[in-house]
Amino acid sequence: MTADLAYLIVGVGLLLAVVLPKALQQRAVSEPIVLLLVGIVVGLLPFADVGLASPQEHREFVEHLTELTVVVALMGVGLALDRPLEWLKPDTWRRWGATWRLLALAMPACIGAVALLGWSLMGLAPAAALLLGAVLAPTDPVLASDVQVGGPTTDEEGAEEIDEDDEVRFALTSEAGLNDGLAFPFVYAAIFVATLGGVSEWGVRWVVWDLAGKALLGALIGTAVGWGLAKLAFRVPYPNLRLAETGEPLLALAAVLLSYGLAEVAQTYGFLAVFACAMTLRSAERGHEYHASMHTSIERLERLLTLTVLLLLGAALSNSLVADLTWQGLVVGVLLVVVIRPVAAWISLRIGARSDRIGGRCLTKGEELATSWFGVRGVGSLFYLAYAGGEATFDGMEQLWATVAFTIALSVVVHGVTATPVMRRLETSDR
Numbered sequence: 559m560t561a562d563l564a565y566l567i568v569g570v571g572l573l574l575a576v577v578l579p580k581a582l583q584q585r586a587v588s589e590p591i592v593l594l595l596v597g598i599v600v601g602l603l604p605f606a607d608v609g610l611a612s613p614q615e616h617r618e619f620v621e622h623l624t625e626l627t628v629v630v631a632l633m634g635v636g637l638a639l640d641r642p643l644e645w646l647k648p649d650t651w652r653r654w655g656a657t658w659r660l661l662a663l664a665m666p667a668c669i670g671a672v673a674l675l676g677w678s679l680m681g682l683a684p685a686a687a688l689l690l691g692a693v694l695a696p697t698d699p700v701l702a703s704d705v706q707v708g709g710p711t712t713d714e715e716g717a718e719e720i721d722e723d724d725e726v727r728f729a730l731t732s733e734a735g736l737n738d739g740l741a742f743p744f745v746y747a748a749i750f751v752a753t754l755g756g757v758s759e760w761g762v763r764w765v766v767w768d769l770a771g772k773a774l775l776g777a778l779i780g781t782a783v784g785w786g787l788a789k790l791a792f793r794v795p796y797p798n799l800r801l802a803e804t805g806e807p808l809l810a811l812a813a814v815l816l817s818y819g820l821a822e823v824a825q826t827y828g829f830l831a832v833f834a835c836a837m838t839l840r841s842a843e844r845g846h847e848y849h850a851s852m853h854t855s856i857e858r859l860e861r862l863l864t865l866t867v868l869l870l871l872g873a874a875l876s877n878s879l880v881a882d883l884t885w886q887g888l889v890v891g892v893l894l895v896v897v898i899r900p901v902a903a904w905i906s907l908r909i910g911a912r913s914d915r916i917g918g919r920c921l922t923k924g925e926e927l928a929t930s931w932f933g934v935r936g937v938g939s940l941f942y943l944a945y946a947g948g949e950a951t952f953d954g955m956e957q958l959w960a961t962v963a964f965t966i967a968l969s970v971v972v973h974g975v976t977a978t979p980v981m982r983r984l985e986t987s988d989r
Contacts (some may be wrong), residue, residue: 568869570596588974590868594967597872611684611941612878613940613959614947620870621944624937627863628738629832631699631937633814634856635735635834637849638707641728643837645781656725656907656921657732657928663906664899665737668933669695669744671898680961685752685953692744693958694894694942694965698936699734704934705977710840710849725921726984728777736936739757739776739830743769745942752950772826779824780831783817784838792843802848810852811859815837867937868970876965879960879972895969899933928980933967 572590591887611618634887644650651658673691676682682690699706746768750760791801793808801809813835840849905924921929939962947955 562851569945588970588977590864590970591974593865594872594970597869597874597917598876599872600869601873601876609710612956613874613944617947621941621948622868622943623863624867624941627860627867627937628699628829628864628941629814630811630856630860632735632738632829632832633810633836634853634860635699635706635731636833637840637853637856638710638930639728639731639735639837639840640707640710640844641732642841642844643843654732656729657736659906659909660729660733660903660929661737661740663909664903665695665740667902667906668894668898669741672894675890675893680884680890680954680957682957685748685950686954686958688751688962689748689943689946689952690890690958692741692748693939693946693962694935695744696737696938697730697734697932698934698938699731699738705934705973705981706734710853711718717841726925726928726932726981729921730932734934735833735836736830739827739833740773741938741942742827742829743773748952749946749950752952773830775824776826776828776830777834778819779821779826780817780834781838782837783813783820783831787813787816787835788839788842791839791848792846792932802843802846805848805851807851807855810836810839810856814856815986824955825978846852864937871940871963871966875963879963882956882960883964884957884960887897887957888964891961891968893931893967894965895935895972900930902922903930903933908963924984928984932973932977932978933969934973935966939966 559818574589574596641653642650643654669688671691672694672825674691676687677684705727707724726793750764751757754760755763760900773841787809794800794864797803814832817831818828821828839852843849844971904926907921907929943958943962946952952958
């Protein structure tokens with residue numbers, strides 16, 4: 559593909575990204591669906607077999623592009639959430655009860671079910687099967703904008719009304735913000751199986767450090783960075799240095815790079831650090847309009863990165879990955895999207911539901927079903943697969959890439975088509 563043609567294709571995609579959100583606002587078709595279809599069409603063009611190769615051939619590029627997309631999205635998610643979460647205040651933790659159950663119960667159940675199917679149905683080796691379960695487990699903060707909170711409340715009165723009436727959007731947004739980092743220990747477990755062998759060789763280290771230690775330290779690093787930047791933005795004694803008063807929105811991007819970079823240098827989980835940093839920033843002067851300014855700048859960058867990922871994913875699907883997709887991989891993807899995730903999430907939300915009343919009420923049955931259904935798979939899965947491919951050799955990697963790409967595409971279409979009518983019906987029933 560020539561550079562001029564690449565510019566044309568990206569330009570068309572960018573135009574669609576600008577026009578479609580408004581044009582499709584009241585329709586059951588999402589922007590990601592259209593962008594994915596554009597990529598698929600591009601992959602079918604005559605030049606595609608020369609210019610668009612398998613993701614495995616450009617693994618490092620895919621890893622870094624998707625990595626940047628996810629961390630930018632995580633900053634946007636953290637800034638958008640109005641409901642506080644503070645280390646030393648148990649009441650704030652209880653308000654996140656649905657989120658904790660989705661993370662602690664539904665996500666491991668999805669990992670186990672997909673890994674079992676990968677081993678028994680697809681014939682994958684244990685390490686590859688576990689990797690498939692781990693990379694497909696997290697819901698996505700990038701492609702789930704239709705079912706997430708819209709952005710930060712910026713007036714003082716609204717900030718006190720902590721989004722109690724939109725529990726579905728809050729649960730899905732907070733789950734997406736946290737589970738991208740919490741899936742990493744299981745990716746490491748798959749890498750250890752492939753490189754070190756039996757659990758006896760690495761199990762203790764994995765539990766103490768990879769499962770617990772890295773997560774805690776990453777969250778602490780993100781909190782510390784967010785606290786320091788909040789001081790700089792809102793409370794520094796010199797007015798000229800208060801970024802909230804100058805209105806400089808690029809502080810959000812600086813926060814992304816600082817928190818992620820510091821956590822990665824410390825060998826912890828950068829995804830968790832970015833989300834913790836964003837939540838800490840958001841907790842400072844909660845009703846200040848500066849949060850909306852930062853969120854807007856991050857949202858625009860996220861849309862541009864998402865455009866690129868979706869175009870490349872669609873092109874790779876129709877150009878190379880479709881040849882590696884087996885009927886077994888297709889079945890696994892369908893089962894995850896329409897059965898495994900909805901059932902696992904619904905059961906997890908039912909367990910102990912009465913113990914975490916939110917604003918005087920629990921999730922209704924309709925809200926539980928909606929939250930369970932919208933387990934959007936996306937860019938994070940591509941990052942984890944690319945990362946693992948650089949750390950160890952897994953048999954059947956072509957099949958893994960094809961299955962993951964198909965599952966993401968299926969999720970984009972199924973959840974994109976159902977998002978508008980389902981959320982509209984929930985909003986109507988609440989009136």
